[in-house]
Amino acid sequence: MTAFASLPTPAILIDRGKLEANIGAMQEVCTAHGVELRPHIKTHKLVEVARRQLAAGAAGLTCAKLGEAEAMLPSGVRSLFVAHSLVDPAQAPRLAALAEQIPDLRVAVTSELHAAALEKVAAAAGLKLAVMLAVDTGLGREGVRDLATAQRVAARLARSAHLELRGFYTHEGHFYGIPREQQVPMARALIDRICALRDVIDPALPVWPGCSVSARLIAEQSAGRVQAVRPGAYMFGDLYLTEVTGVMRPEDVAVQVLATVVDKPESGLALIDAGSKTFASDRTADNIHARAADGRDLAVVRVNEEHGYVRGSAADSLQLGERVAFIPAHICPVINLTDEVTVSNGDRIIATWRVVARGKTR
Ligand SMILES: Cc1ncc(COP(=O)(O)O)c(C=O)c1O
Structure with missing residues (x-):
């Protein structure tokens, strides 16, 4: 990371x-x-x-x-x-x-x-x-x-x-x-x-x-x-394919949403800078928009446009400015909301790819 x-x-x-x-x-x-x-x-x-x-x-x-x-x-x-x-x-x-x-x-x-x-x-x-x-x-x-x-x-x-x-x-x-x-x-x-x-x-x-x-x-x-x-x-991959349907292992998911913790307004709640304009509005049947990719008990349980509400037993240990990688519930709308994706090889960033078919709904 x-x-x-x-x-x-x-x-x-x-x-x-x-x-x-x-x-x-x-x-x-x-x-x-x-x-x-x-x-x-x-x-x-x-x-x-x-x-x-x-x-x-x-x-x-x-x-x-x-x-x-x-x-x-x-x-x-x-x-x-x-x-x-x-x-x-x-x-x-x-x-x-x-x-x-x-x-x-x-x-x-x-x-x-x-x-x-x-x-x-x-x-x-x-x-x-x-x-x-x-x-x-x-x-x-x-x-x-x-x-x-x-x-x-x-x-x-x-x-x-x-x-x-x-x-x-x-x-x-x-x-x-x-x-x-x-x-x-x-x-x-x-x-x-x-x-x-x-x-x-x-x-x-x-x-x-x-x-x-x-x-x-x-x-x-x-x-x-x-x-x-x-x-x-x-x-x-996404949470639909891992935890909802079980056809994919979480460790094989190739995409993550990296977000920053921007506030902790009350005990048990952290706010991140990624909301529905990043994750879209899709949720799992358990009402989860995204889950921390590193296995910590952190889930995005609610979204406004530019805020994600993160709850879970690890929420209080988060620091302001800390980056957390999340696996979204449904990956398709997430890609359609971004101009580019950052490609890594292990811990090294190797490329930026433009989402050329973004918004091509016609
Ligand atoms: C016509 C059609 N084919 C294939 C797919 C691929 O589905 P999935 O993303 O679940 O693999 C979709 C998804 O909406 C579809 O509408």
């Missing part, structure tokens, strides 16, 4: 060794089971991380928005999936420009209604777009709810001049809320459901499920039925 004593805070610290180990570990599981890794870049929003994921063997990248995809072009990505419901024909020129630079560009089709809207966007772009059909597997967000609807969408796509069905995907964000002992049976059920639907429509098409909670389990149990997974947060 000594090298960080002079860093202005709040600062987002990335441990390069742990980052690369997490990228390598997920890639290894996927490769061992013949499943492609197509990481979602919404978590890191960093070209430097995308490059490392691709160099480690990722088959492509996943993005939420066109702006994220555009920001990732310097990574040299050749296969990219925009996993969102595009409806605005005004985006057609950007889509066409992306298609020129990315040989395997795919976008999501998320319902019957959406297929009609996307057709117009693709027509305006003058493209025949490869599309992945979303299947809802329990989150209740985008995606067809039943086989009959999937068949109708597939039939519509088969007649389309501008869209071509190239596979199926699901985002199982509800896995963050399931008890640990149910993760394996739920992953099996998810594979069965999405593959059964695929097998009726076209057994030759790929299925791409797999968030950070489920990706490893799905790869391990795919038995050739699943072709790719798309985890986002796995290479950084």
Whole structure:
């Protein structure tokens, strides 16, 4: 921590060794089971991380928005999936420009209604777009709810001049809320459901499920039925992945929020200079925004914009001006709130990376 004593805070610290180990570990599981890794870049929003994921063997990248995809072009990505419901024909020129630079560009089709809207966007772009059909597997967000609807969408796509069905995907964000002992049976059920639907429509098409909670389990149990997974947060980690879902060890988390103790207004409470404009507002089920990374009993239990309220048995021993590194509850919004991250190799600061896709919500 000594090298960080002079860093202005709040600062987002990335441990390069742990980052690369997490990228390598997920890639290894996927490769061992013949499943492609197509990481979602919404978590890191960093070209430097995308490059490392691709160099480690990722088959492509996943993005939420066109702006994220555009920001990732310097990574040299050749296969990219925009996993969102595009409806605005005004985006057609950007889509066409992306298609020129990315040989395997795919976008999501998320319902019957959406297929009609996307057709117009693709027509305006003058493209025949490869599309992945979303299947809802329990989150209740985008995606067809039943086989009959999937068949109708597939039939519509088969007649389309501008869209071509190239596979199926699901985002199982509800896995963050399931008890640990149910993760394996739920992953099996998810594979069965999405593959059964695929097998009726076209057994030759790929299925791409797999968030950070489920990706490893799905790869391990795919038995050739699943072709790719798309985890986002796995290479950084956060409290959702360590203490909420238990799929990651705390010591493997590659990112920390460094904050400074700025006051101790009463016994048992310390205030730090990082609040909701650093941690965002996400909390664990125990209402924790962040926890000290060094194992001391210190938790951010409440946030205002520029203040974090730290409680725990070690709170009274904190000194004003002391720097404390925290692991946030949810890493994705934390990265989206910072212009740059500080990269370390052990105790040495080695780089600053710009969060180029920060705020690319369009
Ligand atoms: C469509 C889609 N794919 C993949 C992911 C990656 O999820 P995670 O960050 O849990 O790995 C998300 C996360 O929101 C998503 O919305």
